[in-house]
Amino acid sequence: MEPVQLLDPDGELSPHPRWPLDVTPDLCRDLFRRMTLARCFDDEALALQRQGELGLWLQSLGQEAAQIGSMTALRSDDYVFPSYREHAAGLVRGITPAELLIQWRGNAGSGWDPSRYRFHINTLVLAAQLPHATGYAMGVGRDGTDEIVVAYFGDGATSQGEANEAFNWAAAAEVPLLFFCQNNQWAISTPTQTQMRAPLHQRARGFGLDAHLVDGNDVLAVHAVTSAVAAQIRGGGGPALIEAVTYRMAGHSTSDDPGRYRTPGELDTWKDRDPIARLEALMVARGWLDDELRQELAAEGAALAAETRRVCRELPLGDMRALFGSVLAEETVLLTTERQQYEALVASYID
Amino acid sequence: MEPVQLLDPDGELSPHPRWPLDVTPDLCRDLFRRMTLARCFDDEALALQRQGELGLWLQSLGQEAAQIGSMTALRSDDYVFPSYREHAAGLVRGITPAELLIQWRGNAGSGWDPSRYRFHINTLVLAAQLPHATGYAMGVGRDGTDEIVVAYFGDGATSQGEANEAFNWAAAAEVPLLFFCQNNQWAISTPTQTQMRAPLHQRARGFGLDAHLVDGNDVLAVHAVTSAVAAQIRGGGGPALIEAVTYRMAGHSTSDDPGRYRTPGELDTWKDRDPIARLEALMVARGWLDDELRQELAAEGAALAAETRRVCRELPLGDMRALFGSVLAEETVLLTTERQQYEALVASYID
Amino acid sequence: MPVLTLSKAINTGLRQAMEDDPKVVVMGQDVGGLGGVFRVTDGLQKDFGADRVIDTPLAEASIVGTAIGLALRGYRPVCEIQFDGFVYPAFSQIVSQLAKIRARSGGTLSVPVVIRIPVGGGIGAVEHHSESNEAYFAHTAGLRVVCCSGPQDAHWMIRQALQGQDPVIFYEPKRRYWSKADVADSARDARVLPLHRAQIVRPGRDITLLTYGGMVQTCLDAAAAAADEGRDIEVVDLRTLSPLDLDTIARSVDKTGRCVVAHEAPTFAGLGAEVGAAVTERCFYRLEAPVLRVGGFNTPYPPAKFEDQYLPDLDRVLDAVDRSFAW
């Protein structure tokens, strides 16, 4: 089965009967702008990590189309459960650079208010957010509202029992949930074929989920398919899964050394499928991308980078004492005692 | 998709092009005998529990064809991982009534030597044996021998993460493993449709397993399909799954009260599909079941029941002290101390 | 209220909580039509519907995981784990998610999920059906862990657990499900204690006997037997395992000067170790003997025919008491 594709690597647009999309200049400009800025942000975050301003960074480089094409197809009140690499997705919801960075600087456990952005905090334990999303969707169903729930995860996470429990449970309970897998070919050094024998979209169908395979580097295809599938779920069609074929163009994280396990050649093949270059080619061909817009975007990108760098350095560092009060709704006697001992000890250094 | 069936509920035999089976009098007599005796054993065990001789009993009543049809299709050195209801399967390997009962009387943790019967001890934590079977099969593959591994489990167990991890892992690693699911329609009070939306055999195919659906109350179909699939796995064809459609004619266990959740009517429908009656009908029609054989079997069944009752009452009860030495290969100082304290306390009662 | 069994007392507690708060949902294996294997949820699905009393697929990790999702959505799930030994598949969801979400969110996210676990031995069950795993959860920051010992506490503690904003591991001693007692019918009744308070269930002068759950009755019996020999044992039902009510505990030990802690779980790194270490810190100069621990042996729970020898009984409890006095 071929992934759904509207825009080929050279920027050739061919409409898809099953997945109609009104490809307007505005839509393209909006997606292009979001992807370009997301990459600027990602580049800057990488630089900040290299300079010791961040403890760790996991790049979304190469996965902008999968994240932005899908997020822009959702309604602003649809609730999203990210994994940990969905910075581009978070930006679509207006989460600020500071909010996106603080966890990776090590200043806080999470960076934003989920209820404000309808975007949950990151989940680093692979697949653990999938049962959460399933339960949240059970709640939506019980409330009788028409939001849908979307959960992002990677190819490697699909080997976890919790991922498959969620696929099965969501299908059996028929909850309004969209599973969105970014199959970026790698789980750190482990290739997808070590994780699974059959492609995920096939497995998902086996569970009774409506499942689709899409070219994750084709932002228009991702947007078209996600829009249609989201509408179907919203209409009571039951849970579905989208597998977006993409590529992790960077290492797994700033601690990773991909040179140990993959060839430069492989990276080059995927560079030719770059999601941004592809849309750019289309826009240039159609004359939808003039110098003015380019300059505008370059300026906006530079501003975002500068802003990112500034806020990163200024990220607030809370007080250790607050930790004791954040464990339970009411601090227990034990926690209070420990906090006071801690405070006394700190005080003792001063004098 | 219709389950593979050779013998319909009325005992009509219709050969199946894809699943040839040489239906000889001897084969039928052997299967009929095994199923009849298994049921005698099961009945007697139930009676023993009712009389307080066993702490708990989980009947295989109604699932004789699924267990015996499959077990008789294996080679004696194929290694089997049962769940906890596979008494009929165990009898095929020659496990004795005493060995089958001791765990349920509460005298021991398990009843037989797995290496002797190539039949593992029971696993009561649902699906936990499926990764074990997968690992054991990895070992078989590494040893380059041609045994296969077979794992039994129920419909309810398939909702567990570990079951799905095993399906995925076994498929990805292409190990010589046969997953055999007895879909008996119920997990205690939970019907299959609460567990899953799509049938298991479909899900299994999604993982890349070769999967088949068979009428689990048709011992000939189960035997034919299992023989062919086992041969295929043995020949290097990779892992497979068989879903046998059967029915738990008794309660979940002697502690269960099925009247709370299912109708007598449902039980009646399935009584009409009884695996033993069905084969009997065929044998009668073909004149393969004469009075002599009936009497022979009745006598054998009565003897087995009597034997079962006798050995159950005489089951050995080990010494509590042995427990301390069975935890680790060498008893630790802590265990020795506890054993000695225990012995001293017991001794103190005597005087 | 009439006299109720412990099982029924939780059942009525859940019923009351569901009537008081429409967000309370009960979920687990066989909790609907069957009413749970111990009948704790009996009749609830009939009266509140399948949307609020949910028969789930057979997957503990997801029972807790979806409960977390429901809690994030504003619901108050009560999960039933069918038997103690089957909570382990949900361990990652409990320890890394349920217990940590509040702290990970800087204290902003609440996940008020209550996990009910029938616990311990004494019912002649097969393997994995008689575990005492409270120490795992007590050692896990971010959880509240409580254990009821009788109908009165069972009823009110489950209602209190469903009023807080924190995750609660709620233990129910299997072997006491059918023991009966009168249950207070008003929260103002003096017998209704705060959730995190230990209770002196038998006052005594000579030695403090700390325990909880199924062992409370055993320890009361031991105290009665000791009384005949003129030894006055104070029995304290811990009720709350995390946090511990150290004030009540220390007050008792300061009075008696001796302490024995008894539970079903193996003693090594068990909750008794924490109690012993904490009591020793609080009452060091007052202790006339070290805090002695009585518990299950450091082996997996044995086959049913051996559980009477495995579980601390009156004799082993009194043996520890004697050793304390002989120290």
Place this chain on the structure above:
Amino acid sequence: MPVLTLSKAINTGLRQAMEDDPKVVVMGQDVGGLGGVFRVTDGLQKDFGADRVIDTPLAEASIVGTAIGLALRGYRPVCEIQFDGFVYPAFSQIVSQLAKIRARSGGTLSVPVVIRIPVGGGIGAVEHHSESNEAYFAHTAGLRVVCCSGPQDAHWMIRQALQGQDPVIFYEPKRRYWSKADVADSARDARVLPLHRAQIVRPGRDITLLTYGGMVQTCLDAAAAAADEGRDIEVVDLRTLSPLDLDTIARSVDKTGRCVVAHEAPTFAGLGAEVGAAVTERCFYRLEAPVLRVGGFNTPYPPAKFEDQYLPDLDRVLDAVDRSFAW
């Protein structure tokens, strides 16, 4: 042997074990081509092949579960759990299967599986990457739990773990992976202790400081600092957490009369509680102060920028020492 890092010392230990015993197989996430995220298995797949150094799917429950199956087949699997916080999905397989199979089979079945877990904090990692969960496994009967603190032990303890017939939880302190030391090149070397022996790493007269793993160096530094103030601290590296080497521990406390136990994990129901309770039982009349515990706070492990305040450091260890003397 040359001076090796702790990571390399385990690597060479595994290599030796694989050469000595063809049944030893290494398995886990990214242990092959990548050599593990801490490079502990670096080069092993190249030399022993993908059949003996197995890159597994991303599923901890099955990493342990398939290892159990391999062990039943006669293999000796060494599982790598990538980070401490990711062992929980395998908890049921470890606690209900790995730890219990021998007892459930009446002592007849052996499942010699070694589970390597990079443990603890101090490396500035994100959530779930700095957990200290040894108390869970120490409380689980049927497991042996050990923790190395330096290259010499790391190399020999992993080899010893791979010679026994029991399951072993093998902890490796992350923050010490790159610390170097000379490693004995023969089992006859006096520095090679039995697996379940504690070691006095710094003799002292005044007080016993018990610790393990990443905290050993911290405690040695504390002892050095205290020495300047004329306080002679004896530092004991527990090495084995289950079983504990109580003889070595009690001998030290009988000598010093005072005891502090320090670990990274939260103190509540932590291993320090067991040590404290056991030491108090063994050395009751000798103790001049209660056994004091220093540990992580009873909160989830904090964000990286707070770990220096969260982890017990030299000051907090010495503060406990001072409190012990001030008692």
